[in-house]
Amino acid sequence: MVTIDDVAAHAGVGVGTVSRVLNKSPQVSDATRARVEAAMAALDYRPSPLARGLSRGRPHSIGAVVPFFTHASAVERLRGVVAGLGSAGYDLVLFDVESPEHRAEHLAALARRDRAAGLLVISLPPPPAELERLVAAGMPVVLVDARGEGVPTVVTDDVEGGRIATQHLLDLGHERIAFIGEPPDNPLGFTATAQRERGWREALAHAGIDVDAELVRYCEHDRLVARTLGAEMLAAQRRPTAVFASSDVQATGVLLAAADAGLPVPDDLSVIGFDDIEISEYAGLTTVRQPLFESGRLGAELLLAGIDGGDTAPATHELPLELIVRSTTAAPRG
Amino acid sequence: MVTIDDVAAHAGVGVGTVSRVLNKSPQVSDATRARVEAAMAALDYRPSPLARGLSRGRPHSIGAVVPFFTHASAVERLRGVVAGLGSAGYDLVLFDVESPEHRAEHLAALARRDRAAGLLVISLPPPPAELERLVAAGMPVVLVDARGEGVPTVVTDDVEGGRIATQHLLDLGHERIAFIGEPPDNPLGFTATAQRERGWREALAHAGIDVDAELVRYCEHDRLVARTLGAEMLAAQRRPTAVFASSDVQATGVLLAAADAGLPVPDDLSVIGFDDIEISEYAGLTTVRQPLFESGRLGAELLLAGIDGGDTAPATHELPLELIVRSTTAAPRG
DNA sequence: TTGAAAGCGTTACCAC
DNA sequence: GTGGTAACGCTTTCAA
Numbered sequence: 187m188v189t190i191d192d193v194a195a196h197a198g199v200g201v202g203t204v205s206r207v208l209n210k211s212p213q214v215s216d217a218t219r220a221r222v223e224a225a226m227a228a229l230d231y232r233p234s235p236l237a238r239g240l241s242r243g244r245p246h247s248i249g250a251v252v253p254f255f256t257h258a259s260a261v262e263r264l265r266g267v268v269a270g271l272g273s274a275g276y277d278l279v280l281f282d283v284e285s286p287e288h289r290a291e292h293l294a295a296l297a298r299r300d301r302a303a304g305l306l307v308i309s310l311p312p313p314p315a316e317l318e319r320l321v322a323a324g325m326p327v328v329l330v331d332a333r334g335e336g337v338p339t340v341v342t343d344d345v346e347g348g349r350i351a352t353q354h355l356l357d358l359g360h361e362r363i364a365f366i367g368e369p370p371d372n373p374l375g376f377t378a379t380a381q382r383e384r385g386w387r388e389a390l391a392h393a394g395i396d397v398d399a400e401l402v403r404y405c406e407h408d409r410l411v412a413r414t415l416g417a418e419m420l421a422a423q424r425r426p427t428a429v430f431a432s433s434d435v436q437a438t439g440v441l442l443a444a445a446d447a448g449l450p451v452p453d454d455l456s457v458i459g460f461d462d463i464e465i466s467e468y469a470g471l472t473t474v475r476q477p478l479f480e481s482g483r484l485g486a487e488l489l490l491a492g493i494d495g496g497d498t499a500p501a502t503h504e505l506p507l508e509l510i511v512r513s514t515t516a517a518p519r520g
Numbered sequence: 521m522v523t524i525d526d527v528a529a530h531a532g533v534g535v536g537t538v539s540r541v542l543n544k545s546p547q548v549s550d551a552t553r554a555r556v557e558a559a560m561a562a563l564d565y566r567p568s569p570l571a572r573g574l575s576r577g578r579p580h581s582i583g584a585v586v587p588f589f590t591h592a593s594a595v596e597r598l599r600g601v602v603a604g605l606g607s608a609g610y611d612l613v614l615f616d617v618e619s620p621e622h623r624a625e626h627l628a629a630l631a632r633r634d635r636a637a638g639l640l641v642i643s644l645p646p647p648p649a650e651l652e653r654l655v656a657a658g659m660p661v662v663l664v665d666a667r668g669e670g671v672p673t674v675v676t677d678d679v680e681g682g683r684i685a686t687q688h689l690l691d692l693g694h695e696r697i698a699f700i701g702e703p704p705d706n707p708l709g710f711t712a713t714a715q716r717e718r719g720w721r722e723a724l725a726h727a728g729i730d731v732d733a734e735l736v737r738y739c740e741h742d743r744l745v746a747r748t749l750g751a752e753m754l755a756a757q758r759r760p761t762a763v764f765a766s767s768d769v770q771a772t773g774v775l776l777a778a779a780d781a782g783l784p785v786p787d788d789l790s791v792i793g794f795d796d797i798e799i800s801e802y803a804g805l806t807t808v809r810q811p812l813f814e815s816g817r818l819g820a821e822l823l824l825a826g827i828d829g830g831d832t833a834p835a836t837h838e839l840p841l842e843l844i845v846r847s848t849t850a851a852p853r854g
Numbered sequence: 855t856t857g858a859a860a861g862c863g864t865t866a867c868c869a870c
Numbered sequence: 871g872t873g874g875t876a877a878c879g880c881t882t883t884c885a886a
Contacts, residue, residue: 189863200873236574236634237863240878245570261595268616280612282602300570465799468772534857571879574862
């Protein structure tokens with residue numbers, strides 16, 4: 187394994203000079219630089235990121251803490267992150283989180299400057315104490331789709347999103363509008379669903395409609411489970427004429443339930459989702475689009491800026507939501 | 521930042537002893553071990569993976585080289601990898617590849633023992649020279665969904681898969697069976713499509729059916745592009761009664777085209793795909809299922825075994841394919 | 855069973 | 871401009 191010493195010897199210079207060439211220091215004569223570069227090429231030299239990281243005190247990698255399994259939308263955000271990191275040359279290290287213990291473990295291990303150059307926490311609001319610890323350790327952190335104190339944050343206004351979805355249904359003339367989302371007291375502390383439910387409530391209240399407790403249902407972020415839940419809801423005596431699902435995954439589950447029940451959509455049932463994931467366009471699902479990819483990209487860019495010591499302002503960047511009307515919503519029949 | 525020296529001082533022992541405790545060396549007295557562990561706890565000590573890696577000559581991370589953007593199926597494989605890595609404690613580093621230059625760059629950079637403890641190359645057959653270089657550098661490598669010499673490999677029999685799909689259509693009574701896939705001469709050297717096409721040809725030949733050149737079409741791995749291509753095909757004079765698409769992404773594009781053309785599926789057109797990705801169940805798509813998640817998991821397990829110096833045999837593990845009949849295939853009309 | 859010290863491959867500081 | 875050398879935080883001999 188060829189090291190910097192080999193290069194130095196081959197070029198007839200000191201290791202310091204090779205290091206300078208490596209790091210594009212301007213104070214190297216052109217002649218020397220050329221000689222060193224020739225030596226590097228001849229030896230097919232590749233610097234050791236490990237040694238570099240140790241010496242500099244921080245590695246050239248950024249960590250992404252993300253619920254990689256449970257939320258399909260997280261993958262799209264991650265794609266944005268990859269794009270945002272672009273050619274900066276950072277390694278992207280994936281930390282999958284499925285449980286609070288999982289998260290605590292990762293976050294604790296990452297609270298060292300030499301664990302990563304920076305951290306992207308996606309969709310998982312870190313407990314304030316753990317976030318503080320990271321910041322105290324000098325670790326640049328950016329939150330994507332999660333809120334927290336003292337660090338840059340990329341979010342959307344989920345309450346507004348809930349209002350947008352509900353208002354769309356109200357505008358079409360619906361009055362019995364159900365809500366399906368994840369339980370508000372989930373262990374990892376996802377808050378998006380609760381916010382969207384709040385938007386739903388506010389829009390209904392504003393329209394002078396009382397909330398029927400029968401029309402609020404919670405289930406995990408899973409299509410088949412939502413299908414079952416939707417079936418129950420649609421079998422009820424006074425079934426809703428429209429459903430607002432807090433995620434497209436659940437919305438497509440409801441679509442399946444409607445098909446099972448022989449209820450034509452949108453004639454007998456309107457369905458609106460949230461996210462606009464890949465499957466939504468295919469399914470013709472009306473939804474509230476949130477910029478998943480863009481959130482990841484912006485998060486990565488903010489993090490890079492923070493690492494470079496530039497913009498460390500803990501600003502909250504709010505990305506716009508957009509109503510995408512497709513073919514699963516219409517005026518209620520008769 | 522608390523280091524091993526701090527722990528040693530706090531416990532009143534040498535750093536060597538702390539290191540031994542850290543690495544669960546049996547030759548430490550219980551009393552000493554307890555004292556050291558108490559010190560570690562008191563100081564909230566976390567070892568530096570960087571320093572550890574440098575000292576040991578290889579980091580505790582595994583790299584995954586994967587087309588993260590272009591193939592949805594790669595994500596499911598990656599999920600399997602995360603699961604397979606389990607609690608072994610390795611960091612998972614993502615290397616996204618979109619072009620041959622991209623790949624060459626990553627592979628060259630990774631050809632150092634101290635870049636990763638092992639490498640998982642997913643869906644991208646590495647050029648023999650680059651693979652050889654990795655092996656020569658002593659880097660444990662496992663190929664998932666790609667073939668290569670001298671390293672463990674996890675694959676499926678794509679020719680057989682093409683046969684299975686085509687035979688299903690033949691059994692239903694179809695004779696004009698089209699094929700849609702990615703161009704066989706793609707720059708990254710994906711071979712799956714070409715193999716599936718071969719299976720298609722073989723099945724047709726075996727059934728005594730001549731291939732109509734009109735019925736073979738290539739387009740990129742994209743739903744909308746496949747939709748356009750499908751539209752062309754369905755508008756032709758003698759249109760096929762069935763389509764075998766080399767991926768579910770493309771199959772759903774054809775489904776869209778059929779809907780656009782007002783052709784009922786499966787009555788006027790049968791469609792079968794390949795992969796069984798998430799959207800397929802939702803779409804009711806008949807397909808040839810390949811174990812995406814399982815391939816990632818097995819790949820990870822093989823790699824871990826290889827890293828531990830155990831099973832380094834370059835065995836080829838062939839995972840089974842399965843025909844999943846849903847509602848997009850039926851006997852041709854009349 | 856334990857301590858001391860020599861690496862591991864860089865970077866960065868200090869002389870020249 | 872350039873060379874020498876002390877870190878960086880850990881593992882791993884080698885003695886004791």
